[in-house]
Amino acid sequence: MARGCRMAFAVVLLLSAVTVGCPARAVRLSDVSGTTDDPQAEGAFRRAMREFESGRYEEARQELDSFLTRFPADPLVADARLTLGRIALETGDVPRARQYFRELRRGDDQALAEQASFFDGLALERAGDHAGAIEALRPFAGRMVDPADAELLYRTLSTASTSLGDHVGALRWVDAVAQVATTQSARRAAEQRATQIVQGPLSAEGVEQALRTLPRGGVAWPLVVQRSARDALDVSDFARATEMLALLRDSIGDEDQRVRDLGEAISDRRNVDPHVIGAVLPLSGRAREVGAEVLRGLYVASEGLQEGVPEGQRFRLVVRDDAGDPERAAAAVDDLVQTEHVIGIIGSIEGGTAQKAAERAQSYSVPILLLSPRDDLPAVGPHVFRAYVTNASEASILAAATSSLGIRDVAIVHPDIPYGRALRDAFAEQVSAAGARVVGEARYAPGTRTFTDTLSPLRNVPVQAIFLPCPAADVRLLAPALAAAGFWSSAHGSPSAPPAGTRATQLLLPSVGIDAETVRVAGRYLQGAVVSTPFEPPSLGGAPSAFSSSYSSRFSREPSFHAAFAHDAWQLIRAAVERGASSRAALRDDLARVRDARGVTAMRGFGEDREPLSPVRLERVDGIRLAPLE
Numbered sequence: 001m002a003r004g005c006r007m008a009f010a011v012v013l014l015l016s017a018v019t020v021g022c023p024a025r026a027v028r029l030s031d032v033s034g035t036t037d038d039p040q041a042e043g044a045f046r047r048a049m050r051e052f053e054s055g056r057y058e059e060a061r062q063e064l065d066s067f068l069t070r071f072p073a074d075p076l077v078a079d080a081r082l083t084l085g086r087i088a089l090e091t092g093d094v095p096r097a098r099q100y101f102r103e104l105r106r107g108d109d110q111a112l113a114e115q116a117s118f119f120d121g122l123a124l125e126r127a128g129d130h131a132g133a134i135e136a137l138r139p140f141a142g143r144m145v146d147p148a149d150a151e152l153l154y155r156t157l158s159t160a161s162t163s164l165g166d167h168v169g170a171l172r173w174v175d176a177v178a179q180v181a182t183t184q185s186a187r188r189a190a191e192q193r194a195t196q197i198v199q200g201p202l203s204a205e206g207v208e209q210a211l212r213t214l215p216r217g218g219v220a221w222p223l224v225v226q227r228s229a230r231d232a233l234d235v236s237d238f239a240r241a242t243e244m245l246a247l248l249r250d251s252i253g254d255e256d257q258r259v260r261d262l263g264e265a266i267s268d269r270r271n272v273d274p275h276v277i278g279a280v281l282p283l284s285g286r287a288r289e290v291g292a293e294v295l296r297g298l299y300v301a302s303e304g305l306q307e308g309v310p311e312g313q314r315f316r317l318v319v320r321d322d323a324g325d326p327e328r329a330a331a332a333v334d335d336l337v338q339t340e341h342v343i344g345i346i347g348s349i350e351g352g353t354a355q356k357a358a359e360r361a362q363s364y365s366v367p368i369l370l371l372s373p374r375d376d377l378p379a380v381g382p383h384v385f386r387a388y389v390t391n392a393s394e395a396s397i398l399a400a401a402t403s404s405l406g407i408r409d410v411a412i413v414h415p416d417i418p419y420g421r422a423l424r425d426a427f428a429e430q431v432s433a434a435g436a437r438v439v440g441e442a443r444y445a446p447g448t449r450t451f452t453d454t455l456s457p458l459r460n461v462p463v464q465a466i467f468l469p470c471p472a473a474d475v476r477l478l479a480p481a482l483a484a485a486g487f488w489s490s491a492h493g494s495p496s497a498p499p500a501g502t503r504a505t506q507l508l509l510p511s512v513g514i515d516a517e518t519v520r521v522a523g524r525y526l527q528g529a530v531v532s533t534p535f536e537p538p539s540l541g542g543a544p545s546a547f548s549s550s551y552s553s554r555f556s557r558e559p560s561f562h563a564a565f566a567h568d569a570w571q572l573i574r575a576a577v578e579r580g581a582s583s584r585a586a587l588r589d590d591l592a593r594v595r596d597a598r599g600v601t602a603m604r605g606f607g608e609d610r611e612p613l614s615p616v617r618l619e620r621v622d623g624i625r626l627a628p629l630e
Helices: 003-018 038-053 057-070 077-090 094-105 110-126 130-140 148-162 165-181 182-198 206-212 221-234 238-251 255-268 286-300 328-340 351-364 391-404 417-434 451-459 470-486 516-525 546-555 559-578 584-593
Strands: 274-282 316-321 344-347 368-370 384-385 411-417 438-445 466-467 487-488 505-510 530-533 616-621 624-627
Touching: 038 057, 038 077, 057 077, 057 351, 077 094, 077 110, 094 110, 094 130, 110 130, 110 148, 110 316, 130 148, 148 182, 165 182, 165 206, 182 221, 206 221, 206 344, 221 238, 221 351, 221 417, 274 328, 274 530, 274 559, 286 559, 316 328, 316 344, 328 351, 328 505, 328 516, 344 351, 344 559, 344 616, 351 368, 351 384, 391 505, 391 530, 391 616, 411 451, 411 470, 438 451, 451 470, 470 487, 470 505, 505 559, 530 584, 546 559
Parallel strands: 274 316, 274 344, 344 368, 368 384, 411 438, 411 466, 466 505, 487 505, 505 530
Antiparallel strands: 530 616, 616 624
């Protein structure tokens, strides 16, 4: 036996594990079945095959058509027709390809009939008949001599199985692809495909089936074991995760990085102290003032409101500074999880750091309650919650107020900064949906102190209400400027006449635009203004609370809504632990069920999307206080 034949026979034996009740006859797709004694016919056929193998299909088709015309009875005619079928398949003419293959499958030449059957299976898959393709191609498993032919076979079977929803079967065929791969790149491609299946469409039931049926020496087995372990970690089933770790170690050895990573993940998630809560805040950097205010709120919640609690039941706060740097935020989460063993995390605040902290916390399956308005943060994963007001929530409730008050024409005055533009856009969209319209807009540069020129575009506009997505410090200057420009703040529909030379105008303010100092300084020009607010301190009419009293006594100032949200986030985690949530998975599940929390902010819990429920409420400026909007 020639050396090449011995090697081919060895490949067939190697693949016998995936052979399903097939004869042992080896198949080579490149074999030419017929032989001819006519040198002219052989030369014409070889020229056509060279064109085909070079991918010049139209030239090959022309050569083969000429061959069939010149040598209609030559023994190579059947091989020529098989190649014409393959050309039709490669160029997308599946019906014509199948016509050639069906004709040849009925012929007397067994080798040629098997080649035609193989290519007909490929044609069935390309036509979308996945079950038919599997039925046609499965008998070839373990019989292909050329590794490239075998790789094509198993890739096609894997694709067909995936299309039918048989993801375990698809993994089995991917294993076969890796087994016959002759290059590292081909093996890596098989591993990547297996990873896509295991991390994507493979169901929990499929994981169990794969664990029972896949060969442990294949590329898919370790991936399935890792998936099973991480599924177990998500529900804090450490016994199951540890069992999977042992299987993985037996399969690929102690030194493999995947074994070490899984072992560390189990250790990290098992070591949870349910009475330790972490916080990631910008205590330095541009948002440090907000970070400090959040920290003050957490300090009151974690220290001032735990007086008298027995030592073993007290909660401990661990804070890390992200300095407004996303990478530092991620490192802070690493430290809180791996070193401090926190059960949950509060923060971060700025958009980029909040995004990074959320992604890192989700990777650890650690619940995180974000104090950031950045869009779509909870979409990062099921462990990510928002405990903060958003632009959309404020825009929505204020736009709804315009509708309920019968307001049709609204103008917007805003700072020309990202926050002002974002809230402008959100409000305009919501107002339009509510049936009103934006009839004017005025913008001003940060640091503006006089607004005569800013407001001039609105003087001849039929305005019923003005939306002011502006910081409170700006509102203190804008409110009297609006009055001077002829826009007198008044509750819409009020019977009281505005001063001569002005028109009654309903002002609409989000939470950043109102505080006690603003009402004290500019309250005369804000009467009747509708405000969306998540929290009212006692000076603005808010109900007295232990939180406000403790905060004021410790810091000689009233808390802001930043501190109030921090307090409520802490209390949500604390209450869940006191109800029995001793693991991160249990905390996540408990938080997801909260619908009627009674904290100091308006927030009542979380929706199905883990966004806050009712994070703001509507109030009206009445004297020097805020009163509920009736």
